[in-house]
Amino acid sequence: MAMRAPWPDTVTPEELRRRLEAGNAPLIVDVREPDEYAGGHIPGARLLPLGQVPIRYRELPSDQEIVLVCRSGNRSGLAQQWLQGMGFRNVRNLVGGMQRWKGPVEYGPGRGR
Numbered sequence: 001m002a003m004r005a006p007w008p009d010t011v012t013p014e015e016l017r018r019r020l021e022a023g024n025a026p027l028i029v030d031v032r033e034p035d036e037y038a039g040g041h042i043p044g045a046r047l048l049p050l051g052q053v054p055i056r057y058r059e060l061p062s063d064q065e066i067v068l069v070c071r072s073g074n075r076s077g078l079a080q081q082w083l084q085g086m087g088f089r090n091v092r093n094l095v096g097g098m099q100r101w102k103g104p105v106e107y108g109p110g111r112g113r
Helices: 013-021 032-038 050-059 072-084
Strands: 027-030 065-070 091-094
Touching: 050 072, 065 072, 072 091
Parallel strands: 027 065, 065 091
Antiparallel strands: none
16 A cells, blocks of 8 residues: 655655656755765755755746655755745655655765756
8 A cells, every 4th residue: 555645745755756767756856965965865856955945946946846855854844844935836845854765866966956
């Protein structure tokens, strides 16, 4: 039985992995620090550290689904609240963050995408 996200503005690691495998992935934004990101991130995830979100949020498409990720879900939850306050309506938080992610992982620095 598939796990459903416990809240409407969240996505489970299982659901996100299925979407990645199906080629139907949202924009994934990793709000951890560059060294954390380099140590392992979801393939295709864009690096935007939490401290830079208020400065660089205009780089994100407000009309596209965004899934935010961090180590445990706390920082990404803060980024989610902030972005929602700025008018982003389709922003979801990855439940449990990278600690619960069992899918593929890429290593290395962010590519500034």
